[in-house]
Amino acid sequence: MLSLISTMEGNVPRSWTPGMPIVSLRDVRKFYGSLEVLKGISLDVRKGEVICIIGPSGSGKSTLIRCINGLNGIQHGSIRVEGLEVNDPKLDVLALRRKVGIVFQQYNLFPHKTALENVMLAPLLVLKEPRRQVEERARELISKVKLQGKENSYPGELSGGQQQRVAIARSLAMCPDVMLFDEVTAALDPETVKEVLVTIKQLASEGMTCILVTHEMGFAREVADHVYFTDGGVIVEHGPPSELFNDAKDPRTRRFLSQVL
Amino acid sequence: MFELIAPFFHDLYDKTGLNFNIFYDRYEYDRFLSGAVISLKLMFGAILLSLVIGILGAWAQGVGSRVLRGAINAYIQAFRNTPPMIQLLFFYFGLGAFTPQVDMGGYTEPLVSAFAWAMIALGIFGGAYNVEIFRSGLEAVPRPTLEASESLCLSKWQTYRHVTLPLAFRICLPSLTSNLISLAKTTSLAYVISVPEMTYVLNQVWSDTINVPEMMLILFVFYVAVVALLGAGLHFLERKLALPGFGR
Ligand SMILES: Nc1ncnc2c1ncn2[C@@H]1O[C@H](COP(=O)(O)OP(=O)(O)O)[C@@H](O)[C@H]1O
Numbered sequence: 001m002l003s004l005i006s007t008m009e010g011n012v013p014r015s016w017t018p019g020m021p022i023v024s025l026r027d028v029r030k031f032y033g034s035l036e037v038l039k040g041i042s043l044d045v046r047k048g049e050v051i052c053i054i055g056p057s058g059s060g061k062s063t064l065i066r067c068i069n070g071l072n073g074i075q076h077g078s079i080r081v082e083g084l085e086v087n088d089p090k091l092d093v094l095a096l097r098r099k100v101g102i103v104f105q106q107y108n109l110f111p112h113k114t115a116l117e118n119v120m121l122a123p124l125l126v127l128k129e130p131r132r133q134v135e136e137r138a139r140e141l142i143s144k145v146k147l148q149g150k151e152n153s154y155p156g157e158l159s160g161g162q163q164q165r166v167a168i169a170r171s172l173a174m175c176p177d178v179m180l181f182d183e184v185t186a187a188l189d190p191e192t193v194k195e196v197l198v199t200i201k202q203l204a205s206e207g208m209t210c211i212l213v214t215h216e217m218g219f220a221r222e223v224a225d226h227v228y229f230t231d232g233g234v235i236v237e238h239g240p241p242s243e244l245f246n247d248a249k250d251p252r253t254r255r256f257l258s259q260v261l
Numbered sequence: 262m263f264e265l266i267a268p269f270f271h272d273l274y275d276k277t278g279l280n281f282n283i284f285y286d287r288y289e290y291d292r293f294l295s296g297a298v299i300s301l302k303l304m305f306g307a308i309l310l311s312l313v314i315g316i317l318g319a320w321a322q323g324v325g326s327r328v329l330r331g332a333i334n335a336y337i338q339a340f341r342n343t344p345p346m347i348q349l350l351f352f353y354f355g356l357g358a359f360t361p362q363v364d365m366g367g368y369t370e371p372l373v374s375a376f377a378w379a380m381i382a383l384g385i386f387g388g389a390y391n392v393e394i395f396r397s398g399l400e401a402v403p404r405p406t407l408e409a410s411e412s413l414c415l416s417k418w419q420t421y422r423h424v425t426l427p428l429a430f431r432i433c434l435p436s437l438t439s440n441l442i443s444l445a446k447t448t449s450l451a452y453v454i455s456v457p458e459m460t461y462v463l464n465q466v467w468s469d470t471i472n473v474p475e476m477m478l479i480l481f482v483f484y485v486a487v488v489a490l491l492g493a494g495l496h497f498l499e500r501k502l503a504l505p506g507f508g509r
Pocket residue numbers: 032035037056057058059060061062063064
């Protein structure tokens with residue numbers, strides 16, 4: 001594996017075939033100045049898989065997610081998305097981000113664009129598709145996230161849960177192969193959490209590859225194929241949800257779970 | 262227009278002694294009109310120049326080298342911390358002394374007229390404030406909104422054009438409005454370098470005909486009307502661009 005990475009030239013994803021993990025991290029280390037935030041993370045995500053990352057706040061979950069689409073750089077190791085090496089100075093970062101959609105805790109919609117315009121902006125500007133086709137798909141996505149009738153509302157006129165669903169539709173409009181979710185329900189009222197989780201669950205059931213950071217343990221147990229528990233920048237323990245939630249080996253995992261469950 | 266109002270003001274003068282000669286004396290009327298036009302042109306030119314300087318300066322402060330940023334900061338400090346009247350005098354008499362004269366066939370004229378100097382000086386003066394205003398707008402655009410744009414594969418320029426600028430402009434519009442209004446009023450200072458704008462012209466009229474209170478009143482009404490119009494236009498823009506749930 002390591003030798004493959006070091007001989008890889010530029011952005012050519014020639015070593016990747018659909019049978020291999022779609023996202024693959026090897027010994028990822030990330031520093032903020034002298035503070036080591038990720039201390040050697042390795043994990044694999046296969047196509048169609050849903051993985052959840054859980055762990056106490058400050059353990060590096062957001063950083064990990066942001067490294068996968070190149071928002072943050074890494075200092076050591078390798079992150080590959082469909083064979084594209086993120087830790088490569090010659091990386092075509094736009095090509096990487098075409099494959100990876102990301103949804104943030106604070107939605108981060110464009111406040112000066114309506115829900116529909118938010119969804120349409122990137123396909124129009126980046127994919128340069130014809131307007132009619134873009135609008136048709138955007139309307140489909142809006143109804144997929146159950147927001148029919150809100151097409152012309154501005155983000156400021158929508159509830160948190162509605163904004164978050166627009167953000168999901170906006171990401172999906174770029175037809176990504178992998179979706180990253182960073183605590184997307186953490187800023188929501190309890191009653192709107194569910195509508196967002198339902199949307200993600202539907203996406204997962206349709207075969208979208210998802211990497212989710214979440215505090216919703218019930219949800220993780222339900223949708224995840226694999227759960228990773230992180231603490232202090234390392235993966236302490238991982239396994240299928242039934243194992244990790246019922247039969248954690250490490251005392252740190254057990255302590256965390258006893259606090260949140 | 263003149264024919265319509267002239268009898269009334271002539272009558273007014275005969276009956277009450279209130280001398281609005283700019284409204285019944287053809288010569289003074291033309292003087293008044295040309296003063297109004299020059300004032301409006303000066304406001305328009307200075308505002309336009311100050312906006313261009315503001316946008317370029319704010320942009321350069323974001324991307325420029327340390328030397329360039331230092332130079333822009335020095336410019337802002339220099340022009341915000343000196344009286345605009347001194348700046349006008351500096352440009353006209355200081356720099357004007359070094360600009361060449363052009364032969365107009367028999368007589369010479371300075372290459373840069375007093376009007377042009379006033380426009381340049383006031384544009385640069387207003388621009389110093391605009392750089393700061395635009396920069397604060399650009400800086401107030403939330404970083405996570407830009408990251409969302411980046412994550413959607415928009416290029417740097419597309420993000421700037423479709424996300425940063427529209428939001429920054431909305432954020433800084435209220436301060437921009439007050440600066441442009443203040444700049445429009447400051448154009449009256451151009452009279453110190455003999456630009457025949459409204460203040461200068463009415464000053465001449467009242468020196469000739471000793472009708473100071475009447476002309477003062479006209480001067481007041483002129484600036485009130487122009488500034489109110491400009492303010493209304495900018496506030497209309499503010500309302501039109503206002504976003505539900507964004508900003509104030
Ligand atoms: N931009 C940054 N600069 C410096 N330190 C940061 C930055 N972002 C995050 N950190 C630090 O990195 C650690 C992990 O943060 P984060 O990835 O946000 O954790 P989590 O999402 O698990 O709560 C924290 O200690 C945090 O203070």
